[in-house]
Amino acid sequence: MPEKTAGGVSRSFLLMAACMSGAGILSLAASWRLSPPVLSVQATLLLIAVVVSENFAFNLSAFSISMSYPLTMAAILVAGPAAAGVIAAASSTNFQEVRSKRPLSVYACNMGQLLIVTGLGSWVYIALGGRILIAAAESTPLATADFPGILVPLLGAAVTCVAGNLTLTAVTVALLRGRPLVELLATLVAFAPSQLGLAFVGFLIGQVLTVNVFALPLFIVPLLVARQLYIRYTSMRTAFADTVKSLIGALEAKDHYTRGHSERVAEYAVGLGAALGLDARSLERLEYAALLHDLGKLSLPAAILRKPDALTDEERRQVVAHPDVGADMVARIPPLRDLAEPVRHHHERYAGGGYPSGASAAEAPAFGRILCIADSFDAMTTTRAYRPAMIIEAAIDELEAGAGTQFDPDMVGPFVEVVRGMAAAGVESVDPAVGVVEAIAVVT
């Protein structure tokens, strides 16, 4: 964990903020000297629009995307490097964040990043033969004669800005939150196509501004619609896991012994997934798979789930079929279809001989092997109708004894570390006393 200062940010981040803001200011000064900005109505409008739009930014988990990005790209085309730098710097003023007393270093870092990226993008645009649309009070919009040649500098500027933005954002978040850089880069790359699209929208804004300033509001509707739809999507996506937890939790309540099982398995599985280095998107999928892994069991009569005696052949057949039943149901949810196989394999053994197929789980999806360990551990540490709960250390012994036969040997070690870490942190599901108390209650 990076060492923190009194302001809550690491020393390495402070150093990075100082370097970034310094480089940003140098970049702006160089742009100003080489290509002084021309005061125009269009540039002023862009400056106002960028400040307004920044206060309508929307968040994507740890990251933030705002409408000011295409406006900055428009500034590169319309007003050149220095003016684009000023407009980019203005886009880092967010009144909500000012009110929330965000550390000054974060502003400095953001502003430096924007200045560097915009400066680089502008100079790549000019170096590749691009022309600035408003120079010396004369505005000359792009014309047919400019095409297709102008596409090269436009694309060069767009790629430079997107690559620079994503890389510097990843580095900043890695230093600020102590998260792995590679994982952040892998997550952020997914935003590259939409960022490129927005860059070209920005160029169109620049062109429209040069042709007819009054046409600028035409951009407001599509961008606002896209933004509103996206906000609703992110809010619904964030609430999805909670919704499934509520429903599964209620339906699991029919069996006292498995109450809360899926939620605990999800907690263990995500812990193990993180220890194995899965990225944020994979961890989210893993959580969904874990929450739904016992869907097939919900369709079993409570009498079978609660039966303390040996099951009849028919009852056993139903229990053994539950991973298949659950997998078939998960396969019917189109966006979660890829989670059907892990659900189907969560009772297969690593060396073979599990159920439903009895095949070796070594070939099964990694999620299936993670679910197998998490599910088995929770089953061992909670009381069932046919046996009391084990204490955590005994369950860990069982896991270690089963490494290579029942469980993936490469996953048992990390899982044990995760469980011990959770127990030490006082996570309720791995409270060592729970198993002991439940065991005593059942024995007496």
Place this chain on the structure above:
Amino acid sequence: MISILTQAMHVGVAGDARAATFAAFILAVVLLDALDVALPRGDSVSVAGALIAAMAALHGVPASLVAATAAWFVSLILRGGVTASFWKWTARLVSLLGTLVLEVTIGGPMSHMPLVLAGTAVVLYLSLEFLASQTVAGLRQSRSIIGLLKGNLRRHFPLMASQLSAALLIIVTYDGMREWSIIPVTALLLITRQSFALLHEIRETYRTTVEVLIEAAEQSDARRRGHAERTALIARRIAARLHLSAKEVERVNFAALLHDIGAIAHEQADDRPDGSETDAGSGARVIEGAEFFGSVSPILHLCEGDVGSEHTRDDVRAALIVALASDIDCLRRQVVSLVHDGHTVDRVLPVASPAQKSKVVAAAVELGYQIPAVW
């Protein structure tokens, strides 16, 4: 008609569309159509209408019709799916013919007219395309066209507004950039389309996940099997018959799917008295932790007889629909009534107005459902 077509040909010839313009429009339409958002009942939403409308405004309806038809052929070669794409093309053809009337009235491509006229043509085209696509969907799915129009207008309005803006952007920048203006506008449309697709996908994920979870839970008791899904189907049909908005139909659908979740969770719980099987569990309490179902909770409260809970007139109407749908299913399958504690409507009736009762019952009767005697 002959006169209109003759004038149309004249307008088409008068237009100055170049091969490159055609190619750019066709490619962009093919791309946007390839990325259309598939809806559950077989139809789809595309934002390519903006390009077709812009083409019609800039180069005349015949030129746009040629481009739209060529795009259809290219799509057919690349993707197949003759029926779906034929209906989409038919909707576009009808819309373009409607726009042609305006163009012939004006006497030439709208690009030669003030921007406001070009905008009028785009609005006309997009409105006709929406009307035609909903009519086609209604005819193909045997659903009420008025219901579809009313239900989907609010949902599609933001997309139509975006397409109008995009089309006008092409018109504004076309003089200088010609066909190159299509590239950034297509990017703008793709961003809007992507946001719509993501929202649609997460909605579908919620719907199918709830359906699957309820189905899984119902499997454990043969008497309940399929009841929630059938209730949801009946409730949706009644809601559509009453011309409720798409949002309200969705709320009714979720409430119908979940109306027995409290009972399912409760009836097999350890603490139930031996032999008793009642609907005493509270579905509203089960879902109270799930923010997504916040709007469904008042309906479930009412269906559970908690008439003292906070509710609106719309909640009462929705609860009546769900309760009646559940009772209709119980009446059709007596085995379900064994696990239902009397008529669900009995719990909602005390707060329902006579007008609400008569409208909901009339809708169910018109759909051919047998109504429980309590009504």
